[in-house]
Amino acid sequence: MEVVERKTRRFLPLDLKIEKWEDIAPFLEQLEERVIENAADLENFIFDLSEVEAVLEEAGAWRYIRMTCDTANKEYVDNYTYFINEIQPKIAPIGDRLNKKIQAAPGKERLPESLLYKNYFRNIAKDIEIYREENIALFTEISNLSKEFGAISGAMTVEWDGKELTMQQAGKLLKKTDRKIREEAYFKIQERRFEDREKLDGLFDKLVSKRQKVAENAGFENFRDYKFKSMGRFDYGVEDCKSFHESVKKHIVPLVGKMLEERREKLGxxxxxxxxLAVDPIGKEPLTPFTDGKELLEKSVNVFAKIDPYFSDCLKIMDKMGHLDLESRKGKAPGGYNYPLYEIGVPFIFMNAAGTHSDVITMMHEGGHAVHSFLTKDFKVTGFKSFPSEVAELASMSTELISMVAGWEDFYPNSDDLQRAIADQLERVLDVLPWVATIDKFQHWIYENPQHSEKDRNKAWIEIFKEFHPDVVDYSGCEKYLEKMWQKQMHLFEVPFYYIEYGFAQLGAIAVWMNYEKNPSETLEKFKKALSLGYTKTIPEIYKTAGIRFDFSPNYIKELASFVESKMQ
Known part of the structure; x- marks a missing residue:
């Protein structure tokens, strides 16, 4: 398995490294001065601009990756801060001028395979429409504020038996069969989060205020409407999201309530x-699928090989190139991600593995994103590799389910453990949908009511939470923690409105799973073909290529939920 070599650059010097704005500015200025007379000139211009975008993106990406891997490292934090304060703001004005240059250029309709550029050109038109120079400084302030969430969360630890545990490591205690241990661990974890509630509330208030100002500057009534436009949600709108909320409430929440009641009965x-909520309901010890990051990777490679050798090769290449950081440790930002690196084409997987089944799912999920990055790495146009989240999450969530069907025996050689792992995953498939609806509806409320108080926000959160969570779990004595439960959701702080995609993609992933059970080879072929399209087609067209529908109507959700329920039974 060979590592991926960086391609020869066509416009920028191969040895160019971006340390400061002056390193890249002359090349952007050259593009701005270039004359475009025909379709060939335009396509060459787009290729060269894409190369600049890819190099810039990667320069910022590595700064972000290093900072999240070690939030206590001042040099890493300073390097990232410098990029978002001193380089990013200077990109925006010239980026707007270059967009206008492309929009006004002759020959768009005569580009080779011009249909591939449909999304590219409508994204440019959208960016021109919402660009406001006065928002540049606000975006910098928002970026600086957003990174505070990772630092606050990354510093959270709890003490257990004389040891300092990260929140991810402490979370394993909630799987213990001894209920007293679980209760003690729960309160330790929640109290630690509760200590920082005022910091997080204050941070969130600042973010909401600045985001609202961005929206108003761009001529929008609220940040929700601005964000839908800026995210390029061309294929659905606010009312579709609200329809999804209602469909989940009607068809998924009752099933989740039934699962929870069965759990209560089994626990006695x-x-x-x-x-x-995390312990095995029949009293078995927690699943221990691996011991460390090395074993997690080895077993993941084996599972991916059962799906397709190409999938496992992607992980092997990332390992050889040092593009993996898998284990949880103090000072590391929370969560997990697959960060695409547009120039080299080999992404970076970051996660906080602590030896749990959840970590296996995270690895399958982020591995699915990684395969998607590999399948699209050879596109010359950066916009073709920058696909919408509804497509990106289809890749990751489908891979979770395909890997389950292909076989998790490497993690669970004992058949009983394997069945427990599958049962856990089936519960997750349904359980994630109410949580997605909760977070999404909460965000709609937040930005429809930007002047809300902390008290208003707590009240709204509780009301929305209760809509999508059956009254089976007893939170008496834990009400203050429930009020602040939203604060653990990174997306609210760092990537607002990026969450409904998980719901849409989960529905798509269930449909892919249904097809895979009937015909694995044909389904996988269609799945890979769909992912290989990048963003050269619309979301519905990409889903159709995968052999499924981009559909979140009540009847479709009911059909998919019934399939999952039948598998659980």
Whole structure:
């Protein structure tokens, strides 16, 4: 397995490194001065601009990656801060001028395979429409504020038996069969989060205020409407999201309630408490699929090989190139991500593995994103590799389910453990949908009511949470933690409105799974073909290529939920 070599650059010097704005500015100025007379000139211009975008993106990406891997490293934090304060703001004005140059250029309709550029050109038109110079400084302030969430969360630890545990490591205690241990661990974790509630509330207030100002500057009534436009949500709108909320409430929440009631009965408790939600309901010890990051990777490679050798090769290449950081440790930002690197084409996977089944799912998920990055790495146009989240999450969430069907025996050689892992995954498939609806509806409320108080926000959160969570779990005695539960959701702080995609993609992933069970080879072929399109087609067209529908109507959700329920039974 060979590592991927950086391609020869066509416009920028191969040895160019971006340390400061002056390193890249002359090349952007050259593009701005270039004359475009025909379709060939235009396409060459787009190729050269894409190369600049890819190099810039990667320069910022590595700064972000290093900072999240070690939030306590001042040099890493300073380097990232410098990029978002001193380089990013200077990109925006010239980027707007270059967009206008492309929009006004002759020959767009005569580009080779011009249909591939449909999304590219409508994204440019959208960016021109919402660009406001006065928002540049605000975006810098928002970026600086957003990174505070990772620093606050990354510093959270709890003490257990004389050891300092990260929140991810402490979370494993909630799987212990001893209920007293689980209860004690739950309160330790929640108290630690609660200590920082005022910091996080204050941070969020600042973010909401600045985001609202961005929207108003661009001529929008609220940040929600601005964000839908800026994210390029051309294929659905606000009302579709609200329809999704109602469909989940009608067809998914009752099934989740049934699952929770069955859990309560199996545990033999009179009331289900929040510390009863992760433990095995029949009293078995937590699954231990791997011991460290090295074993997690080895077993993931084996599972991916069962799907397709190409999938496993992607992980092997990333490992050889040092593009993996898998284990949880103090000072590391929370969560997990696959960061695409547009120039080299080999992404970076970051996660906080602590030896749990959840870590296996995260690895399958981020591995699916990685395969998607590999399948699109040879596009010359950066916009073709920058696909919408509804497509990106289809790649990751479908890979979770395909890997389950292909076989997790490497993680769970014991058949009982394997069945437990599959049962856990099936619960997750349904359980994620109410949580997605909760977070999404909460965001709609936040930005429809930007002047809200902390008290208003707490009240709204509780009301929305109760809409999508059956009254089976007893939170009495934990009300103050429930009020602040939203604060653990990174997306609210760092990537607002990036969450409904998980819901849409989960529906698509269930449909891919249904097809895979009937015909694995044909389904995988269609799946890879769909991902290989990048963003050269619309979201519905990409889903159709995968052999599924981009559909979140009540009847479709009911059909998919029934399939999952039948598998659980």
């Amino acid at each position: 408790v009179s009331s289900l408490k929040p510390w009863d």
